[in-house]
Amino acid sequence: MTSxxxxxxxxxxxxxxxxxxxxxxxxxxxxxxxxxPQYAALLxxxxxxxxxxxxxxxxxxxxxxxxxxxLKNLQERGLIERTPHEWHRNVLETRLTEEGRAAMELADxxxxxxxxxxxxxxxxxxxxxxxxxxGRCAEVLDAER
Amino acid sequence: MTSxxxxxxxxxxxxxxxxxxxxxxxxxxxxxxxxxPQYAALLxxxxxxxxxxxxxxxxxxxxxxxxxxxLKNLQERGLIERTPHEWHRNVLETRLTEEGRAAMELADxxxxxxxxxxxxxxxxxxxxxxxxxxGRCAEVLDAER
DNA sequence: GAATGTATGTTAGAGCTCTAATGCATGCAA
DNA sequence: TTGCATGCATTAGAGCTCTAACATACATTC
Numbered sequence: 001m002t003s004x005x006x007x008x009x010x011x012x013x014x015x016x017x018x019x020x021x022x023x024x025x026x027x028x029x030x031x032x033x034x035x036x037p038q039y040a041a042l043l044x045x046x047x048x049x050x051x052x053x054x055x056x057x058x059x060x061x062x063x064x065x066x067x068x069x070x071l072k073n074l075q076e077r078g079l080i081e082r083t084p085h086e087w088h089r090n091v092l093e094t095r096l097t098e099e100g101r102a103a104m105e106l107a108d109x110x111x112x113x114x115x116x117x118x119x120x121x122x123x124x125x126x127x128x129x130x131x132x133x134x135g136r137c138a139e140v141l142d143a144e145r
Numbered sequence: 146m147t148s149x150x151x152x153x154x155x156x157x158x159x160x161x162x163x164x165x166x167x168x169x170x171x172x173x174x175x176x177x178x179x180x181x182p183q184y185a186a187l188l189x190x191x192x193x194x195x196x197x198x199x200x201x202x203x204x205x206x207x208x209x210x211x212x213x214x215x216l217k218n219l220q221e222r223g224l225i226e227r228t229p230h231e232w233h234r235n236v237l238e239t240r241l242t243e244e245g246r247a248a249m250e251l252a253d254x255x256x257x258x259x260x261x262x263x264x265x266x267x268x269x270x271x272x273x274x275x276x277x278x279x280g281r282c283a284e285v286l287d288a289e290r
Numbered sequence: 291g292a293a294t295g296t297a298t299g300t301t302a303g304a305g306c307t308c309t310a311a312t313g314c315a316t317g318c319a320a
Numbered sequence: 321t322t323g324c325a326t327g328c329a330t331t332a333g334a335g336c337t338c339t340a341a342c343a344t345a346c347a348t349t350c
Contacts, residue, residue, distance in 0.1 A: 009260045010272065011166050013279040018163035019206060020286035021156050026338085027289075037306065054328055061164060066307050068330065073305070090315045090328055114289055115154045121285040122278070127155065130278045133271065134158040140266040141165035144172075144259055171308090182336065199298055211337050213300070218335070235298050235345045 014137065021118075028110030032103045034079075037062070037070050039111060042096065042104035045080065050093040052085075079103055159282065166263075173255030177248045179224075182207070182215050184256060187241065187249035190225065195238040197230075224248055 057067035079100035224245035
């Protein structure tokens with residue numbers, strides 16, 4: 001019996017927390033009519049205007065084709081615009097439109113509210129420990145591959 | 146300034162850990178040629194033969210349509226079989242095939258290896274604390290909705 | 291018996307995610 | 321100059337995920 005009870009699997013609890021996080025953020029982004037990945041992209045775009053899609057993908061922790069999908073949807077809705085780079089013709093510079101900035105700010109207030117509620121559930125000490133434990137997780141799991 | 150640095154957002158770290166977890170489990174399930182959600186379904190099916198799709202969805206923490214998608218793929222590959230329930234005609238009983246059990250066991254050895262590696266990165270005390278912190282997360286976030 | 295309620299199953303549609311493969315552009319080196 | 325390496329963008333294909341809506345079947349209550 002190589003098996004292991006689900007409750008003993010740390011992964012189950014991580015997954016559960018992540019799911020709750022996604023659901024809460026999704027609800028928070030709903031007034032702005034954007035999804036969580038869209039909000040993440042908009043947030044980084046506000047900070048780094050003209051960034052390439054590949055670099056944006058790295059910041060958001062997804063692959064370039066995934067970011068391509070997200071950006072395509074954002075562009076169709078007029079929240080971003082993409083223009084060819086002056087020198088590197090193959091690169092597209094992506095920027096927020098006015099509408100895009102407004103959507104980002106609206107979604108951000110909701111997202112920050114969620115993050116603050118989350119942070120309020122821990123003492124400063126707990127929070128730091130928690131982040132350290134999560135970091136160790138990612139480290140070990142990445143090494144496992 | 147309603148904004149918040151990404152590093153301060155606990156959510157970022159949860160997402161990162163979850164991503165690493167998913168990547169590691171995906172790699173672990175690859176020899177069995179199943180995805181992580183498929184493995185999760187197969188694992189529960191082994192423990193609860195004849196379970197309904199809706200109940201299985203609850204165990205796996207997904208919605209019924211999602212489980213439907215997963216089961217459809219598993220059925221097409223002959224890893225499960227679904228038969229109408231004796232009394233409740235609307236219910237389909239789902240069971241592993243021989244092939245399905247073999248795939249589950251192969252994937253399970255990989256998944257358990259990942260979980261053991263993860264568990265080994267923490268002391269018993271840390272592990273319990275970590276799970277408690279993750280649980281508090283899910284609790285707070287679910288309440289936030 | 292009829293109405294309500296609960297649970298299951300399914301379809302439709304939108305969106306995210308990955309791997310794999312391809313094409314293009316730039317820059318560096320032989 | 322030619323070739324190679326790097327990086328960006330995109331397409332194709334498979335699969336997961338959700339919400340919304342609808343259909344069905346059983347159970348309870350009136």
